[in-house]
Amino acid sequence: MWELIESNKRRSQWIFFALFLILAVLGGLIGASFIEPYGAWWGVGIAVAFALILGAVAYWAGDDIVMSVGRATRINKETSPQLYNIVEEMQIAAGFGRMPEVYIVADDAMNAFATGVRPEKSAIAVTAGLLDHLSRDELQGVVAHEMSHIVNRDVLFMTFSGVLLGSITMLSEGFLRGFAFTGGGSRRSRLGSSSRSHPAIMIAALVFALLAPLLARIFYFAVSRKREYLADATAVRLTRYPEGLASALEKLAVGPMSLEHYNRFTAPLFIVDPQETGPDGARKSALFSAGSTHPPVHERIQILRKLSGAGFRDYQSVFMKVKKEAELIPDRMLRDKSAVPLRAPSSDASPVGAGPEKMAAKMDKLRDIGNILMATGGFLFLPCECGLRMKVPQTLGKTSVPCPRCGRILILPSVTAGVVHLGSEAKKKDDPTDEPPSVYERKSDGWESFSCRCGYPIHLSPLFRSTAVTCRNCGRSIDIR
Amino acid sequence: MVWSILVFLALLVAVVVGVFLFGVAIYNGLVGFRNRVKNGWSQIDVQLKRRHDLIPNLVETAKGYMQHERETFIRVTEARAKAMGAGAGSPREVGQAETGLSDALAKFLLTVENYPELKANENFLRLQEELTSTENRIAYARQAYNDDVLLLNNKIEMFPSNIVAGMFQFHKAEFFQIEDVTERKAPQVKF
Numbered sequence: 001m002w003e004l005i006e007s008n009k010r011r012s013q014w015i016f017f018a019l020f021l022i023l024a025v026l027g028g029l030i031g032a033s034f035i036e037p038y039g040a041w042w043g044v045g046i047a048v049a050f051a052l053i054l055g056a057v058a059y060w061a062g063d064d065i066v067m068s069v070g071r072a073t074r075i076n077k078e079t080s081p082q083l084y085n086i087v088e089e090m091q092i093a094a095g096f097g098r099m100p101e102v103y104i105v106a107d108d109a110m111n112a113f114a115t116g117v118r119p120e121k122s123a124i125a126v127t128a129g130l131l132d133h134l135s136r137d138e139l140q141g142v143v144a145h146e147m148s149h150i151v152n153r154d155v156l157f158m159t160f161s162g163v164l165l166g167s168i169t170m171l172s173e174g175f176l177r178g179f180a181f182t183g184g185g186s187r188r189s190r191l192g193s194s195s196r197s198h199p200a201i202m203i204a205a206l207v208f209a210l211l212a213p214l215l216a217r218i219f220y221f222a223v224s225r226k227r228e229y230l231a232d233a234t235a236v237r238l239t240r241y242p243e244g245l246a247s248a249l250e251k252l253a254v255g256p257m258s259l260e261h262y263n264r265f266t267a268p269l270f271i272v273d274p275q276e277t278g279p280d281g282a283r284k285s286a287l288f289s290a291g292s293t294h295p296p297v298h299e300r301i302q303i304l305r306k307l308s309g310a311g312f313r314d315y316q317s318v319f320m321k322v323k324k325e326a327e328l329i330p331d332r333m334l335r336d337k338s339a340v341p342l343r344a345p346s347s348d349a350s351p352v353g354a355g356p357e358k359m360a361a362k363m364d365k366l367r368d369i370g371n372i373l374m375a376t377g378g379f380l381f382l383p384c385e386c387g388l389r390m391k392v393p394q395t396l397g398k399t400s401v402p403c404p405r406c407g408r409i410l411i412l413p414s415v416t417a418g419v420v421h422l423g424s425e426a427k428k429k430d431d432p433t434d435e436p437p438s439v440y441e442r443k444s445d446g447w448e449s450f451s452c453r454c455g456y457p458i459h460l461s462p463l464f465r466s467t468a469v470t471c472r473n474c475g476r477s478i479d480i481r
Numbered sequence: 482m483v484w485s486i487l488v489f490l491a492l493l494v495a496v497v498v499g500v501f502l503f504g505v506a507i508y509n510g511l512v513g514f515r516n517r518v519k520n521g522w523s524q525i526d527v528q529l530k531r532r533h534d535l536i537p538n539l540v541e542t543a544k545g546y547m548q549h550e551r552e553t554f555i556r557v558t559e560a561r562a563k564a565m566g567a568g569a570g571s572p573r574e575v576g577q578a579e580t581g582l583s584d585a586l587a588k589f590l591l592t593v594e595n596y597p598e599l600k601a602n603e604n605f606l607r608l609q610e611e612l613t614s615t616e617n618r619i620a621y622a623r624q625a626y627n628d629d630v631l632l633l634n635n636k637i638e639m640f641p642s643n644i645v646a647g648m649f650q651f652h653k654a655e656f657f658q659i660e661d662v663t664e665r666k667a668p669q670v671k672f
Contacts, residue, residue, distance in 0.1 A: 085614035093621030
């Protein structure tokens, strides 16, 4: 593990250095275009001091700021034992010296993040929505991913390069705005200085102010996305169970609600980028993903699902196949050629739940009751091919409805389609064995609905091929022709 | 002539100092690895103790519901006693004893499946989560320990650290294995 940390540190240092250089050059050029004769040095000094102060704030108070922006509450072993246990397991797996603090964010959205510029002050936060929807294995995958960010020292990198990026953006924006405002030319009279800078320097400053934020962002995003893949690889190495993280990511990606409390600086810390889902939960267009701090979730899932072992080697080879990119994991990490086997899923598949497990069980029961109420209230249960089960009111008045998860168009059954051919009604209702068999003749290849003798509505899907159907209410068997 | 001797001596001293510093660096690295292995082992020890402490509670809770499963209880209790007895032994001995306990526990949990009332018991649910977590912790602590052991053993065998390791008597560490019942039966994943 520590080879990865070392190589991460080295790469971080390069990025820091590059961003710092961009910042210094930008400061120097801006300074030089304003003040003579030592403007360049003033500019460099002020820009660097600015970044240093922001960096110091981030180092000493950053974690608290992130937690307060995210509205997180700290929990302990007594209040949510399973979550705490899972974090502790991952801490042991990572051989990390200290147990991170565990927080729950009171938000129905599904997300998680880690902080800890200093490893000894690290923390992992998950949302209440996550606990409600993920099983133990899935939650373990998410926690492992966050733990990987901590042990790989990603938080440090994200925070500081975020600060440098912010400084560069602010500086160049300020300069360009000021330049547009004064028109460039009046600057001499404003400063009242007889000495003026060379026009070439002015132009250089202008061009660089336009380019610098772009350049810095490319650096930053290229590395931050790689970090996400690396954290996935490390998480698999820790849990030995890629399916947990994969199915968790799947759930996170289709999660209907987006996070309420985050900002531009805390966004890169989350497991899936909260900025990528709009307030209505819709995915933003592919255009946005170019500037995204996170790699596309479906690609991460694809890689995880194709893994046949839990070692870094396995991840690297699948990554290269899927992404057609060369190197992700440093060579030193790949030296160990021994196979790392995957583990079997744990048997416990129920959601973890924010409180004791009873809460989750209660929620399930409530949902079951809700389903029964909806069924009796004339709701249709439409299964989609992607596995989602939709509850649609029969009085919707539309003939089709798009699946909220995968977007497939599902055709609604037309309720007025058919009537059961009833035999003679004279027989006793209490004795279904005596009555003549119910028969229903199909009229089309589409959705058809009819009511059973007991009045229960039965819907035949276009895919229905059998010759008989059993009423779920009274148990009668109805022949289909 | 005098000059050339001086230069030769200086070079000699430089080489000797350089080799010495190199050796010190390797030695410190080896000590670091050895301490990581020691630390990893004590981590496993903590988790194994945790498991041993959990079992009496589990058995007590289950006894009321499973009156006809005396054999299962006896097997678990005996395996626990055996595992605790092996506590101070070498990783191999501890591993063997703990494998026995893992086996007994897995059989016990299989039997529990036949007692829905027990499975609904709140206290038992809590204990079961603790047990699941403990099993995971043992597995993960073992994982981390074995990774460190591999690093140390590689250093002890590989040149040039093997020279320093030989001089200061660094010994190869033993891997820790628990034959996990579920692990052995893990289905082959095919794509």
